[in-house]
Amino acid sequence: MKVGFIGLGTMGGNAAKNIIRAGFETYVFDLRREAAEPHIAMGASWADSPKALIDQVDCVVSMVFGPPHCEAVLKGENGMIHGDCAGKIWIDLTTSSPGFMRELTKDFVAKGGKPVDAPVTGSVDAAIRGDMPMFVGGEDAHVEEARPVIEAMGEVRKVGQYGNGYVAKLVNNQLWKIHATAIGEAMVTAKLAGIDPDVWWDVMKGGAADSFVMQHDVPSIFAGHYDPSFPLKLCLKDLALIKELMDATGTRSELTDACHDRFKEAGERYGVDAGEMTVCKLIEEDAGVTLQIEGDWVAPWEVPHDAVA
Structure with a gap:
């Protein structure tokens, strides 16, 4: 499975490193190109946009600031929705609005995408170690498909339907x-x-x-x-x-x-x-x-x- 990671801040940057350590072929994107330098040094490849990233991978993980940033990742000018979403998993780790995200992902699902929400708890040390508890919502089949990627970052705690993780x-x-x-x-x-x-x-x-x-x-x-x-x-x-x-x-x-x-x-x-x-x-x-x-x-x-x- 090829994995893309969007959002390389304090928590996301460390989570992405654990995906690379787990052996996944990894592509990364952040608004700050310099944030990706440690990941590229570990073997990750750079993508110029969320669209370019989803076109290269089977699964995208995102961890951004909040709802507007999730919307930009999906529906922005070079958002994922403009790329190849069919059969692709989107695991979002952002702390976001459940109602907003359930509406936002309808277009992703319509294009054949499989959304999973998996916001994390703990702190930056848990992100570094790769043992973050993660509140995981989504269809069972999608969660199981996403499980190897999620478990590279932390612990799966299933909470039911998509949006319940938020x-x-x-x-x-x-x-x-x-x-x-x-x-x-x-x-x-x-x-x-x-x-x-x-x-x-x-x-x-x-x-x-x-x-x-x-x-x-x-x-x-x-x-x-x-x-x-x-x-x-x-x-x-x-x-x-x-x-x-x-x-x-x-x-x-x-x-x-x-x-x-x-x-x-x-x-x-x-x-x-x-x-x-x-x-x-x-x-x-x-x-x-x-x-x-x-x-x-x-x-x-x-x-x-x-x-x-």
Whole structure:
């Protein structure tokens, strides 16, 4: 199977490397030609556009910023829809709108394409290692055909029909962002009440308060970089999509709205390129304390892949 990859950012670039490592003949495209240089050095070939890419491959993987960028990949001037889509798989890893994507892919299906949505969870270190949990939606036959490519990047977690992967990703990020916001308040409260941040972190893990955010993201607060590998602009994009989904389903959203407001405040204070966990920095600054702790805190983007460790 020949595989194409569109979108070589922080997460996508690392996922594409794992496809190359898995032995697939790989073609790559990104709006920034220089982003493909490491992949070409690993043996990938460059394609000049999504159309040129789909004409060369059996399966396309995309990971771009959001819904408009997915639309450009498919229907732009040199989008995939203008190429040979018949029998081709499109695996999209983007955090996107389920309703929008279900409508968008109708033309792809009409041309014989097979869409699979597989948004990812975890962080850049999971993308580097190739063990990202992936919420996979689509027809069973399409998912099974796509499985070898997906498993080169991570773990298949089937969620049903096409579009359900986007739903699972949005509600996943909903809980993730709420917990990230709450952790700042809890940590600062504990410190002001007499518990050092490292002691607090040690005793919270494994109990009712535990989560991926607790285990994985708190060290970015201790280190003081607040994880810029996932910037606030992505958090705000995701929270807007979450709000859209909640409004469409008629679900109450007070907690999510408060979380969204906190992320907006962080973006206004630190800029939207600041790290996601700056929602906790807000609480530190306003309380006049610091949660930084000396230690050997390995940044997520510094985790090596076994093949290059």
